[in-house]
Amino acid sequence: METSAAVGATRSRTAKTTLLSEVLAEADATEMPTVVAWLSGDTTQGRLGIGWRSLANLDVAPATEAALDVADVQAALTALVSATGAGSRAARTQILGELFGAATATEQQFLIRLMTGELRQGALAGVMVEAIAAAAGQPSPLVRRAHMLTGSLPETASLAVHGGADALSAVGLQVGRAISPMLATPADSLEAAHEALGPDLVVDFKLDGARIQVHRDGDAVSVFTRTLRDVTAQVPDLVSVVVGLPCRSVILDGETLTLTDDGRPRPFQETMSRFGSMADSPDDPRLLRPFFFDCLHLDGTDLIDRPLSERLDALDSVAGHLRIPSAVRPTLEETRAQFDAAIADGHEGVMVKSLDGVYAAGRRGKGWQKVKPVHTVDLVVLGAEWGSGRRTGFLSNLHLGARDPDGGPPIMVGKTFKGLTDELLRWQTEEFPRHETHRDSYTVHLRPEIVVEIELDGVQRSSRYPGGIALRFARVVRYRPDKTAAEADPIDNLHRLLPPNGS
Template structure:
């Protein structure tokens, strides 16, 4: 397949706001792809690289060679070039990457160059998000969407799912199973502003669990070997020996647990999130004694123990909860109360907040584990309005913040367009340490600068607290956050997991 075909599809998808039209255009492109190209086609049209990172920064994209007159560049050639660029290392690697990139872009037409540059810069936003792409794969391969979604949940990425669906249909998709040792996409929680509203949505007895301000972790165990993965499916086992030691002692032959890891003070209150996050960072701080993480498991997705077992993904929440209690001691389980009384649930909420935690998650006892989707089965309740938003740009500071990137432009995800809707700016809540960190990080993500504003790749997720939402003609979405302030950066989340504009309108009433 020519890259020109993908470019045309990208333009068609970006040019329509209708979900059906997007799905149709994507499906047509996928049908035309060769079996070995499907994974790359899905990645490129989703605005991603199969290789994830290849070491190409904004500076490398400034000097673009003259374009080709006619399209000839193929998908396999681009994929091979990206792989070669990503493999370059050692002395002279920067120059060599630029040389290889120039060779690739020199074979591309003007529209292909624009597509590839935006792809590499993380600016290819056209509305081909996971849900839309999953539907397109289903349409192109003529299989039920539910089969594609489940395979995606189990495999964690859509590329291999597309390859299987297009080559073997439903039968090939059903070969994707939960494998101990391979992480799956985690189940996510919807939001509600109060305990009463959460219970009203479930309309039944429910489990009420503490919501911790920690790191989501999926823990896999096979015959005493423990592996720990983040919510983004990255393995962090080697960084967490105390977690491995705690889980290794559980009476299981094989298991997959879902849980939270958090650094606690001697009084049981949590350390700041940055302390917890530092334990899972790629580069740990030098000359500092690591703070141990406590383990709180709240779900089990697979279990083999003395009572038998197997895959529990489709089991109701009550059954999974009972299995967890059977093999995990209380000190390693998330505090949990099963009740149908909102008053008792409010007591659990107050206990969690008093202990310094975020709130609670109200969980259906009937719901299966629907990984990767914010369904109605889990509903989080926090004591304040908070959102996970994406940094779109940042302004240089002045006064004591001279020379630092300070005032953040905040955006919510728009599922219809694949872009982001700006909701306002804030420089509040930033400590000196956080200010220095974001200045370094946002410089790395910069794509262009005009005057006081540095525009960045929309990758960095920040948790924002605010007092409400108000109408505002200044922003495209017509609304803005009131008294927004930074709580923390969510380096454990991708921009695709940021809150949507619909969520913004639902979590807080819009005031005049």
């Protein structure tokens, strides 16, 4: 508890790493994965099914002396998720009462924040990886790679502590286990991206869809979102396509979207809502269409460390007909034509990629650069003000924050109410209170969980907001339920939009 508070109180990445590594070094080897999960704001049991109101209304006097240990809390959390069926509500109430009755007031607050997903002490994955490496005495690059391939900080910690360098080195791709997707860096311009990565590059359409990672092992297919959520059961249309590919095993990276009758992309929100319902027939407009741009494994061979040119050859051999429209080794004029074609077809822009680059799982690699016709950033909604006039009774003006790259809470950079349709106003007025921390007469303040895509003309220096900058002519494009706050744009990306004179 003390470490969590101390980590949350500092903006220094070095200090965070030191604090975390010290507490991890003190943990028993069997407890370390659990401690890693907790200090990352997660539980090893996954979703506990306990709501904020249930815990807020829990009237249990705190213990006067600390007596709980890691094993005690783990056992209680496991019992919570195991309590199902008839009588489960009473059983869960009893488990919570006994757990909170044995906890001090400070421990109760920590448990509430942990169990509701509100533990925001700034232990981002990158910081925790460094802390695990220091505590286990293992090289950071080795721990970082193992985390990229397992997608699990607790599992990585267990490997580092129990198996050391040999266990970490042995981690490879596993068909059926999602890995963190490679991300792109915003380009300064189309010309700058072409010059930086050319001449051996490929220019893909940047589709306005949902990121997917598909795995196939024989007849077994798994489909994951960009946040590594398994949505296989919700997308039988995608599964049927992957099962029909001419291979035994494969891992493909790509996008999926719904299309209009003339082949243009439907609005992003329609694609995202499709994950909550089934398409009824091949003619159903909700049918998801897959488009792939990378191949990480094919028929027993891992390709993640191979150059993109080889990965694309593998992709063409098994799913060339599903490849995202792309131009290989284009001239600058051909790159401009590819960008214009993507926009004309209703897509977001293009991705410019180095053909020599490897797949940097879980990282924003300079080898992938995205180019859009306007500046857009993904920011975190920190709160919303009650509207006036026509918007009276609706939550309207949004408080927006950029991600702190050092793991602190999001940094406020501006407000906007522009771009909010009547439908979005109704939605956020209903949804935001579910993420509320507190409110005053003007504003409902939120846990940093909701990501929104914002279009802006640029930024300017300003002392009005903690970030030292302010958004210029910001407007809402859409909400991004496919992204977490950890995937929002860091404030560094906004600083790069400052004009040369910094004004």
